[in-house]
Amino acid sequence: MAQVATHCPYCALQCGMTLRQAAGGRVDVGTRDFPTNRGGLCQKGWTAAELLDHPDRLRTPLLHGEPVAWPVALDFVTGRIRELQAAHGRDAVAVFGGGGLTNEKAYALGKFARAVLGTRYVDYNGRFCMSSAAAAGIRAFGIDRGLPFPLADLGRADTLLLVGANVAETMPPLGRYLTEQTEHGTLIVIDPRRTETARRATLHLQPTPGTDLAIALGLLHIAVAEGYVDRPYVAARTTGWDEVAKVAAAWWPARVERLSGVPAEDLYAAVHALGRAERAIIVTGRGAEQHAKGTDTVSAFINLALALGLPGRPGSGYGCLTGQGNGQGGREHGQKADQLPGYRRIDDPAARAHLMALWGVPDLPGAGVSAVELIDRLGTADGPKALLVFGANPVVSAPRASRVARRLRALDLLVVADFFRSETAALADVVLPTAQWAEEDGTMTNLEGRVLRRRALREPPPGVATDLAVLAGLSARLGYGGRFDAEPRAVFEELRRASAGAPADYAGVTWERIDAQDGVFWPCPGEDHPGSPRLFSDSFPTPDGRARFVPVDHRPPVEEPGPGFPLYLTTGRVLAQYQSGTQTRRVASLAATAPAPFVELHPDVAALLSIVDGEPVRVVSRRGAAVLAARVVDTIRPDTLFAPFHWPGINALTNDALDPTSRMPEFKVCAARVEKLT
Numbered sequence: 136m137a138q139v140a141t142h143c144p145y146c147a148l149q150c151g152m153t154l155r156q157a158a159g160g161r162v163d164v165g166t167r168d169f170p171t172n173r174g175g176l177c178q179k180g181w182t183a184a185e186l187l188d189h190p191d192r193l194r195t196p197l198l199h200g201e202p203v204a205w206p207v208a209l210d211f212v213t214g215r216i217r218e219l220q221a222a223h224g225r226d227a228v229a230v231f232g233g234g235g236l237t238n239e240k241a242y243a244l245g246k247f248a249r250a251v252l253g254t255r256y257v258d259y260n261g262r263f264c265m266s267s268a269a270a271a272g273i274r275a276f277g278i279d280r281g282l283p284f285p286l287a288d289l290g291r292a293d294t295l296l297l298v299g300a301n302v303a304e305t306m307p308p309l310g311r312y313l314t315e316q317t318e319h320g321t322l323i324v325i326d327p328r329r330t331e332t333a334r335r336a337t338l339h340l341q342p343t344p345g346t347d348l349a350i351a352l353g354l355l356h357i358a359v360a361e362g363y364v365d366r367p368y369v370a371a372r373t374t375g376w377d378e379v380a381k382v383a384a385a386w387w388p389a390r391v392e393r394l395s396g397v398p399a400e401d402l403y404a405a406v407h408a409l410g411r412a413e414r415a416i417i418v419t420g421r422g423a424e425q426h427a428k429g430t431d432t433v434s435a436f437i438n439l440a441l442a443l444g445l446p447g448r449p450g451s452g453y454g455c456l457t458g459q460g461n462g463q464g465g466r467e468h469g470q471k472a473d474q475l476p477g478y479r480r481i482d483d484p485a486a487r488a489h490l491m492a493l494w495g496v497p498d499l500p501g502a503g504v505s506a507v508e509l510i511d512r513l514g515t516a517d518g519p520k521a522l523l524v525f526g527a528n529p530v531v532s533a534p535r536a537s538r539v540a541r542r543l544r545a546l547d548l549l550v551v552a553d554f555f556r557s558e559t560a561a562l563a564d565v566v567l568p569t570a571q572w573a574e575e576d577g578t579m580t581n582l583e584g585r586v587l588r589r590r591a592l593r594e595p596p597p598g599v600a601t602d603l604a605v606l607a608g609l610s611a612r613l614g615y616g617g618r619f620d621a622e623p624r625a626v627f628e629e630l631r632r633a634s635a636g637a638p639a640d641y642a643g644v645t646w647e648r649i650d651a652q653d654g655v656f657w658p659c660p661g662e663d664h665p666g667s668p669r670l671f672s673d674s675f676p677t678p679d680g681r682a683r684f685v686p687v688d689h690r691p692p693v694e695e696p697g698p699g700f701p702l703y704l705t706t707g708r709v710l711a712q713y714q715s716g717t718q719t720r721r722v723a724s725l726a727a728t729a730p731a732p733f734v735e736l737h738p739d740v741a742a743l744l745s746i747v748d749g750e751p752v753r754v755v756s757r758r759g760a761a762v763l764a765a766r767v768v769d770t771i772r773p774d775t776l777f778a779p780f781h782w783p784g785i786n787a788l789t790n791d792a793l794d795p796t797s798r799m800p801e802f803k804v805c806a807a808r809v810e811k812l813t
């Protein structure tokens with residue numbers, strides 16, 4: 136019986152699992168003792184193999200909905216690309232990737248866009264996920280690695296502050312670290328909902344949506360007033376404290392309480408727990424980050440961590456929880472509009488020269504635009520006329536969804552590579568059926584910056600190709616003269632050379648070392664380098680070796696409740712679904728657990744509108760409406776609605792206002808109302 140040790144296809148925890156080819160062709164999932172999940176899996180991981188032979192699986196390319204042979208599909212795509220680029224220039228074709236793609240695929244996709252197509256238009260759905268934390272991490276520390284320490288440190292922290300992260304639902308095996316941590320320490324959760332994670336907290340701060348930044352400023356204000364600022368650390372290891380202290384001085388606890396609804400005494404309790412702890416960790420999640428001020432909010436929590444002297448102190452620090460399976464590696468190797476592999480900047484002449492030499496091209500395009508801005512330009516007079524999508528479903532996952540579908544329909548050519556006919560694939564001229572995780576080798580980089588091996592159990596079914604083979608086939612047809620491998624190991628070897636000397640340096644990572652060491656943490660500049668599980672112990676990767684305080688101030692959400700839209704709407708996740716649901720909505724047991732979208736509302740709101748639990752209601756924002764089942768719960772603030780975004784329709788409501796730095800849309804807060812239908 137064939138068996139491989141691999142990792143779950145879904146979230147960034149990348150739980151270790153075993154896959155076995157059982158009798159009758161069934162694939163069984165088994166546990167495996169890996170350092171992050173220690174044998175644990177959630178429902179999604181347990182059921183992941185059910186999709187391998189799912190009846191909805193695409194098994195042949197589709198051209199305008201009709202099955203065609205692979206050469207016909209690829210010839211059609213490349214023929215249209217040539218025509219459109221001849222008529223409108225290189226930027227007539229755009230590429231959209233995903234945070235679930237392996238490192239090899241993310242690298243190959245960026246190379247395909249820049250070296251083969253020569254387009255500046257490439258970005259990916261990680262823009263909706265990690266971009267605010269990434270931007271804040273780079274401006275403070277000079278590097279973006281989600282957790283700059285191993286996950287196990289969370290369990291040992293005397294105080295752990297989770298901001299907008301519901302790990303009990305999104306990453307259940309991580310819950311064992313919370314159990315460890317709460318056995319001896321203080322867990323503080325900031326979330327407008329009393330989530331499963333918040334229920335486990337020693338202290339739950341339940342703020343008005345959109346006020347996390349003010350809370351961070353208030354916590355820093357109290358830390359100064361109560362004498363918790365680590366002055367020697369601030370003097371020796373940071374720059375910019377005075378400006379940040381000035382902003383925090385204006386955020387006295389009563390002011391923060393008035394704005395956020397969080398009692399001042401709770402703010403004091405949080406600061407005392409953080410300030411007195413020998414080991415304290417502050418972690419942000421999407422709840423703090425998916426805002427038009429997400430970067431500044433993360434910066435405010437990093438400022439607090441720096442003031443307390445946490446980053447680089449053993450067992451302490453700041454980190455963010457990456458969401459998508461390869462959200463970390465996917466953002467390091469060239470899918471982002473302004474970055475080249477290894478986290479090199481595309482406007483850095485030395486970085487460009489390095490990649491031009493490696494890829495054998497005389498020039499590279501400049502920076503493109505972020506995902507939402509790219510979608511906005513599709514099919515416009517000056518925008519791209521064609522889009523190739525790999526591993527993403529923006530019709531469901533992007534904000535203001537009705538606009539997304541409209542822009543995709545305006546294209547001359549939409550190509551989607553996926554293993555199911557997602558809502559985006561349903562609009563495509565060409566659909567290319569691609570391999571699933573158990574049918575391909577490669578590497579993923581988890582939320583700790585640990586590079587892992589994905590191992591194939593079996594070949595893709597007949598008629599199905601790997602994403603790498605698709606990209607290599609398109610490249611050959613488009614006349615790319617350089618090397619474009621379809622073999623993941625060869626691509627990884629090239630990625631090592633591409634990232635050598637860069638911030639996300641994989642030069643010393645080999646598949647053999649990953650096998651031998653349960654993964655290798657980047658940066659790892661040479662094969663004799665041990666890898667970097669913990670960062671910042673001696674210095675920060677900034678020009679002067681110091682971390683940078685960044686002065687940021689609170690500002691309100693882009694939309695506040697008012698006449699016609701009296702409530703806040705916030706969005707999030709549930710345990711039994713993942714991202715846009717293309718996969719998990721097709722798993723019977725997951726669909727049974729979470730069969731349909733819903734909206735949570737407080738009993739006071741329900742009573743006011745005579746809404747009873749379970750009845751369908753209409754939720755309306757300035758951009759659209761959705762009919763959802765009402766869930767009347769006292770775990771949410773009376774001024775707030777919550778809806779999970781895994782189904783079509785929810786993102787018809789959300790606001791596409793962007794963070795000025797990260798270009799993250801404001802998924803987490805908009806103004807809305809709820810209406811009784813009958």
Ligand code: SF4
Nearest residue numbers: 143145146150177180
């Ligand atoms: Fe998979 Fe994430 Fe669940 Fe682990 S927590 S089994 S990686 S979805």
